[in-house]
Amino acid sequence: MQTLVTILVLAPLLAAIIAGLFGRRIGNVASQAVTTGALILSCALGWYTFSQWTWGHMEAFTVNLLPFIHVGNFVSNWSVRIDALSSVMLIVVTTVSALVHIYSWGYMAEDDSKPRFFAYLSLFTFAMLALVTAADFMQLFFGWEGVGLASYLLIGFWFKKSTASAAAIKAFVVNRVGDFGFALGIMTVFWAYGTINFHDLFQMIAASAPRTWQFAGHTFPLVDIACFLLFIGAMGKSAQFFLHTWLPDAMEGPTPVSALIHAATMVTAGVYMLCLLSPMFEYAPVAKNIVTVIGAITALFAATVGLTQNDIKRVIAYSTCSQLGYMFFAAGVGAYQAAMFHLFTHAFFKALLFLGAGSVIHGMHHEQDMRKYGALAKLLPVTFIAMTIGTIAITGLGFPPLHLGFAGFYSKDTIIEAAYAAGTHNGVAMFAWVIGVLVAGLTSFYSWRLAFFTFNGTARWGHDDHHAADHGHDAHAAHGHDDHAHAETHDEPLPDDAHGAHGHDDHGHGHGHDHKPHESPWVMLFPLIALSIGAVFAGFVFTDFFVGHHQQEFWRGAIYNAPTNHVLHEAHEVPELVKWSPLVASILGLAIAVWVYLIKGNERLGAALAARNGPLYVFFYNKWFFDELYQATFVRAAKFLGDLFWKGGDQKLIDGLGPDGVSAVSYEVGRRTGKLQSGYLYHYAFVMLLGVAGLLTFALYAFR
Incomplete structure (x- = not known):
């Protein structure tokens, strides 16, 4: 078994090296085959490991x-740690990555840099596998930074496109902010406990929980400080409130990258870390409350922004951000098992929605603006069915009395019920419950809005309709007030690397919008079908293992609950009204979406609401103006300081008084001295005469 899990982790690295270094020699097909084959192997081994853990009682x-x-x-060693948490993450990461590799055979068919793309995908997967199998903080940090590097490469894969390069830099920089806190947290852990090994560390926490740190006349619980600093790292990686701004811009990468990064891997790393560190967070009540508040606000923020976006990938990206908020406040109230359960189910339906969106974009000749879709259900039938399944799963529609529904129904309801149970003795948790129910309704509305915009209503993708969509209703969103919404109305570039080089315009004119939309090839549809199965059955099959009757046997100590933490047990005993609340909210959101976009018709009611340009709409559409706020404060301040130290300190002071100053003086002396060299003989004779006169004067004066 040990050999198998080692192969599981290292196979994507070997494939990335082969495709990255020798891709041009072995060719496109061989590079794709090596990387995809390695991921299929890792996926098979991942499921085998998970099955052995779940049903084979592996230790x-x-x-x-x-x-x-x-x-x-x-002391830090390269290790592969297998327990309940890592076995869950192994199947999540390898399954989504393997399907993304297969999907990319079709989606990137026309790209001329396939070996580079597939090498980046495999490198990303290896870094994520190293992260989730780490036995200490050092390897966790290595994997953490590895996925950051790989995401930078993947988001900026079409580097000739300026917005893609800017988005990659933005993601990298914002994550460095979080990683600074993460690094400080690791340093604090080593300073306080003398080890970074998880097994040794967790055994010390309970006994050392009362330890404090004195600073500036105040006393702080040491474990709270360490957990808060580590959580800052999770905020950056998982795009939580304040450090979320990189996530929507990351849509500039190819759609398979969006599915890989935002569905199951990079953004869920923060949730995984919080659950892994449950033995620490259980004794850090202040840090847990902070996690709860940030998670709840993130869920609300992203859901409100998702209501108004028109780029299909951006809507799903904000949906990811919102669902991560659910996971975080679940961990914050102590329901770590529910957080991992939602991470598990979310991977299936969110990867399904992202890859389904890619299928729509592919069928619509790289158009991403939903206002130019409509009536695609009959033309893209498989994509339509798959995305409808994903929409039902994410909105949590189900039947509570029979406890029957799609994947999201089980995990999201458990989180909301756990928040209510914890809220009976913690006001912060009750705040999270209220937000959770509200966001369930918002999620339903924007998810069905996306589905109705895309697959129902009237076709808006003909040449005339396309032109009208640019200049007609709701056109202010395409041309108007949001300086940072440029990516929303820019199409994803053609995978033939023609982006920039061939000068396609902002709205994709000239890319065949007169042509009829078409279904994607089967190599792209197969991953949708596989993920649809997960979106339907993952919750039903595994709910008892993650949060039900068999949770103790399943987790086997991988997640720690303090003796006072009974929130998961209490979640099953909440009032019936609480159990029905998320479903009622979801149905209400669906009903409003049906009324606005189907019964009344978007051209009348939806467009009229948008065209009214009310303050709430503008606030949500501009993402609560966070980009503008950060631009006016941090970005301008950093630029001012950079210019001050560069132009004032480096150029004027150091270079001016140093090498540049010395060279300037030497040049001036040489220039003035050079003027004495006139080339005329009588000038030189005159100077010689002056010299002789000077020497004679000196001799007469010296020897008198």
Whole structure:
């Protein structure tokens, strides 16, 4: 078993090296085959490992591969840790990544940099696998930074497109802010406990929980400080409130990248880390409350923004951000198992929605603006069915009395019920419950809005309709007030790397919008069908293992609940009204979406509401003006300081008084001295005469 899990983790790395270094020699097909084959192998091994853990009663173990850093008491080894948490993450990461690799065979068929793209995908997957199998903070940090690097490469894959390069830099920089806090947290843990190994650390926490730190006359619980700093890292990686601004811009990458990064891997790393560190957070009540509040606000913020976006990928991106908020406040109220359950189910239906959106974009000749879709259900039947399944799953529609529904019904309802149960003795958790129910309604509305906009109503993709959509109703959103919404109305570039080079315009004119939309090839539809199965059955099959009767046997100590934490048990005993509340909210959101976009017709009611340009609409459409706020404060301040130190300090002070100053003086002296060299003989004779006169004067004066 140890050999198998080692192959599982290292196979994508080997494939990335082969495709990245030798891709041009072995060709496109061989590069794609090597990377996809390695991921299918890892996926098969991941499911085998998970099945052995779930039904074979395999015990947790750690494989030490190589020594990494041994300096004094600081000891870190390359390891592969297998327990309930890592086995869940293994199937999530490898399944989505393998399907994304297969999907990319069709989606990137016309791109001329396939080996590079598939190498980046495999490198990203390896870094994520290293992260989720880490046995200590050092390897966790290595994987953490590895997925950050790979996401930078993937988001900016079409580097000739300026918006893609800017989005990649933005994602990298914002994540560095969070990673600074994460690094401080790791340092605090080592300073306080003398180890970074999870197994050794967790055994110390309960006994050392009362330890404090004195600073500036105040006393702070040490474990709270460490957990808060570590949570800052999770905020950046999982795009939580304040550090969320990179997520929508990351849509500039190819759609398979969006599915990989935002469905199951990079953005869920923060949730995984919080659940992994449950033995610490259980003794850090202040940090847990902060997690709860940030998670709830993130869920609300992203859901409100998702209501007004028109780019199909951006709507799903904000949906991801909102669902991550659910996971975070679930962990914050102590329901770590529910957070992991939602992470698990979310991977299926969110990857399904992203890849379904890619299928729509592919069929619509790379058009991403939903206002130019409509009536695609008959033309893209498989994509329509798949995305409808994903929409039902994410909105949590189900039947509480029979406890029957699609994947999201089980996990989202458990989180909301757990928040209510914790809220009976914690006001912060009750705040999260109220937000959770409200966001369930908002999620339903914007999810069905996307579905109705895309697949129902009247066709708006003909040449005349397309032109009208640019200049007609709701055109202010395409041309108007949001300086940072440029990516929303820019199409995803053609995968033939013609972006920029061939000068397609902002709205994709000239890319065949007169042509009839078409269904995607089967190599792209197969992943949709596979993910649809997960979106339908993942919740029903695994609910008892994650949060039900068999949770104790399933988790087997991988998640720790303090003796006072009974929130998951209490969640099953909440009032019936609480159990029905998310479903009622979801049905209400669906009903409003049906009224606005089907019964009344978007051209009349939906467009009229948007065209009214009310303050709430403008506020939500401009993403609560966070980009503008950060631009006016942090970005301008950083630019001012950079210019001050560069132009004032470096150029004028250091260079001016240093090498540039010395060279300037030398040049001026040489220039003035050079004027004495006139080339006329009588000038030189005159100077010689002056010299002789000077020497004679000196001799007469010296020897008198």
